[in-house]
Amino acid sequence: MPSRRRFVGLCSGGALGALTAMTLGSGSSRAWADATSRKRFRAIVVGSGFGGAVAALRLGEAGVDTLVIERGQEWRTSPTEPVFGSQERVSGRMFWYRSVARWPGVLPVPVRPQPGLAEVSVEQHLDILCAAAVGGGSVMYTGVTLAPPRICFESLYPAGLSYDEFSARWFPRAAAGLGASVMPGDIYSSPPFTHSRVWDRQMRRMGCSPVPAPSTFDWDVLRAELRGAVRPSAIAGETDFGCSDGAKKSLTRSYLPRALATGHVQLRPLHEVRTIHRRRGGGYVLQVRRLDTSGATVGTEEYSCDLLFVCAGTLNTNRLLVGARDRGELPGLSAAVGTGFGTNGDQVGVRTTLTDRVGPSQGAPCAATYFFARAYEQPARVESWQWLGAHGAPLLFTLLLTVDHDHRGRFVLDRSGGEVRLADWSPGNQAPSARTLAQYQADVLSANPGPAGLALDYPFPFTAHPLGGCAVGECTDLEGRVEGEPGLYVLDGSLIPGNVGGANPSLMITALAERAMAGIVAAGG
Known part of the structure; x- marks a missing residue:
């Protein structure tokens, strides 16, 4: 105990x-x-990100005795102190047990291995970023909360999922639960968002009218930053490794406290699930490694439950399920589990803007977006992005997300090393989305005499939006019940079939989880 x-x-x-x-x-x-010593629960939720937080809240509201297990820690915020590291203040706190920093814009300097905020998994031809914190990816993402367009939704998701139903019910419920809203005019017109206004102006010169992007940033905190009342974080461009002053409405401010307040939900951070297997007589048993904040293992424990919700994020859900199936611990899982992985078509473009000043800093919240349905090789969404280290440099950044139906990888158990790794992934899988980015950049430059193109030169292909491996309607039913293993559910990015469909993943994951939990609670399982 x-x-x-x-x-x-x-x-x-x-x-x-x-x-x-x-x-x-x-x-x-x-x-x-x-x-605090209990190891047996009616339901266990593995992971506290978008899917796990929804599952915890709805189980708690239904009176279900529930434990949320999270491998990361809860990070405090401070109005004055830099809690997190960043591209300019590299720290081991940024990374999950890395000895050398590794991510775009981060110098590859030695750092102390510890249970930090983000895991960067170096896979075959791809770096995959996944969160390791209470609140999951909501602590690290840039807040964009968008639904996929109808045409993309209907081309990617099973016919049993109705776009009209999602549009009328689940997207609004998820957006309200996350606290999403568009950037107010006073913030948009402030100096740290000069780059946003220039980006919008360049888009309009192309004949495209950007639309405001709903976001989960707390605009009152940004106003306090602008007044100098708190340390600049969001307006300085901090986002990839968290905003130290709590400028994001992360899940630690929305779904998770509501779940705990039901009185039926416990949260245990710094608990890492290592294996899952069936329990004799029904239900599941989890082997859990307990950590302290320094990174030391302080114990190994066994937990059991009747209902298991695996919401550990795409990378770790695939690791747990593929490993358990192929070792014989969950033999009922189908061969389809682990297949259909994709990167959501992530690309980052940068261009110079020699004729336009872009401001003293580049604020982190994305102000605007535009969707190209047919202009390029792949349908693509572009979003006004930023760079923490710009400091007035004449550079504009764009996040581009393509709708890619074809390029997928799979997760396999490497029996020699005992680890689940990404396989069947080649640099060519990202070539169409890279060409789409190049086509878009060429059009911007053509419509805006003066700017000069500049390619993002990062030596490792990467994604911050890993998706797939346990696709809804294929590996699960339409409410996340995993085929072949009664009482096992998946509610995270691995449900999405490798690509959201012209949007960031957060809203789609939350909406899928809200729909699933409504059905699960109504059916009693």
């Missing part, structure tokens, strides 16, 4: 830790000790 001091150390540091303690009662009580 962990001591009270140990438990508080694992759960403290933020509002969720305090809420957990309040929910469980006095630290000296028998009820508290019993609660």
Whole structure:
């Protein structure tokens, strides 16, 4: 049984830790000790990102005894201190057990291995970024909260998922739950968003009218940054490794505290699930490694449940399920599990703008977006992006997401090393989306005399939007119930068939999870 001091150390540091303690009662009580030592729950949710947070809330509201297990820690925020590292302040806190920093714009300097904010998994011809924190990717993403266009939705998702239903019910519910809104005019017109206005102007010269991008940034915090009342974070361009002042409405401010407040949900951070297998008589058993903030393993424990929701993010859900199937621990899983991986067509473009000043800094929230349905090799969404290190340099950045139906990889168990790795992925898989980016950039330059093209020269192909491996309607039913394993559910990016369809993943994952949980709760499982 962990001591009270140990438990508080694992759960403290933020509002969720305090809420957990309040929910469980006095630290000296028998009820508290019993609660914190429990290993058997009706439901366990693995992961606290977009899907896991929705599952936790809806289970808690239904009165289901639920444990949320999260391998990362809850990160506090501060109005004055740089809690997280960044591209300009490289720290081991940025990375999950890396000894050398690795990500676009980050110098490859030595860092201390520890349970940091983000895992960068170096796979075959691809670096995959995945979060490791309470709140999952919501702590790291750039807040864009968009639905895929109808034509893309209907070409990618099973016929049983109705776009009209999602548009009328699930997208609005997810957007409201996440707290999404468009950038207010006073912030858009401020100096840190000069680059956004220039990007929009260049798009209009192409004959394209950008539309505001719904975002989960807290505009009041940005206003405080602009006034100088708090340390600049979002307006300085911090986002990839978190905003230290809490400028994002991450899941730690929305779904997760609501889940804990039901009184039926516990959260245990710094608990990493290593294996899953069937429990004799039904249900599941999880082997869990317990960590401390320094990175040391402080224990290995076994948890069990009747209902298991695997929401560990695309990379880790595939690792857990493919490994369990191929080792014989979950033999009912289909051969399709682990297949259909994609990168959402991620591309980043940069161009110079020698005739336009872009401001003293480039604020992080994306102000505007535009969708090209037929102009290029692949349908593509472009979004106004930023670079933390710009500092007035005449550079504009664009995130481009293509609609790619064809280029997929799969996850396989490497029996020699015992690890699940990405296979069947080649540099050519990203070539069509790269050509689409080049076509778009050429059109911008043609319509805007003066700017000069500049290719993003990063030596490693990468994605921050890994998707697929347990596709809805193929590996699961339309509510995330995994075929062949009763009581097992998947509700995260691995449900998406390798590509969202011209949008960032967060809203689609949340909406899929909201729809799934409504059906699961109504059916009693």
